[in-house]
Amino acid sequence: MDLSIIIVNYKSKDKLANCLRSLEASDLSGIEHEIIVVENNSGDELNDLVATFNKIKLINSPVNLGMGGGNNLGIKNSNGRYILIANPDLIFSSDAIKILYQYLSTHPEVAIAGPKLLNPDQSLQYSCARYPSIFLPLLRRTALGNFFPGFIENYLMKKDKHTEISVVDWLLGACLLVRRDELFENGKLFDERFFMYFEDVDLCRRANAAGKKVMYHPLSVITHDHMRDSARLPWYMAIFSDKIAREHLKSWWKYFKKWGWR
Secondary structure: OOEEEEEEEOOOHHHHHHHHHHHHOOOOOOOOEEEEEEEOOOOOOOHHHHOOOOOEEEEEOOOOOHHHHHHHHHHHOOOOOEEEEEOOOEEEOOOHHHHHHHHHHOOOOEEEEEEEEEOOOOOEEOOEEOOOOOOHHHHHHOHHHHHOHHHHHHHOOOOOOOOOOEEOOEEOOOEEEEEOOOOOEOOEOOOOOOOOOOHHHHHHHHHHHOOOEEEEEEEEEEEEOOOOHHHOOOHHHHHHHOHHHHHHHHHHHHHHHHHOOO
């Protein structure tokens, strides 16, 4: 098996249906592949949905394992030499996966390849970034960020060209292509201490620590219908009332505890 496509679903059935339709229309000729959907105990009934598509394996997790854990479960039940981590809110252009696959298979120095992501209105979504500073959540969630606009611009690489294949610090985990076992620790790709958020930053940082490159590939284009749910409220309110924001801040703390405070 050449490629395993892993999709973790959590209350995203309608978007998942659109994603699967775009996968069905994708050009995967010459690539033996499988699609594995992990229903992460969200309550979505997916049997009828996946039955309408060819050869999709559905795994119903008895508990919500988080993003990293859900993907690890899917990977455990996969067979591909290459693994595509994909969110259910993606719409693939016809050649997006093949471009990433051919690139990674011919560049052994690269451990992770990711596409250009577009918003639903086809504007650029900033999906590659520099390593975060410990002050980043404070600046992104409060009015303090208005006084340091260059800080956020630099973090999101807004002034960099997004039309060229580039080495970056890390890529948004909505869509990542990796090789089986290359970045695995204890048989798992993702560090499950990160229930949600920062699992992608951690993975890319491990690739860099191993002397491998993380590559942004803008010729592979995917639409990402994404909302930053973790930033709906200011941090001082979110800590008490928003579970997603709490998970983000917990992962932020775990990330800097693991990698240091720079």
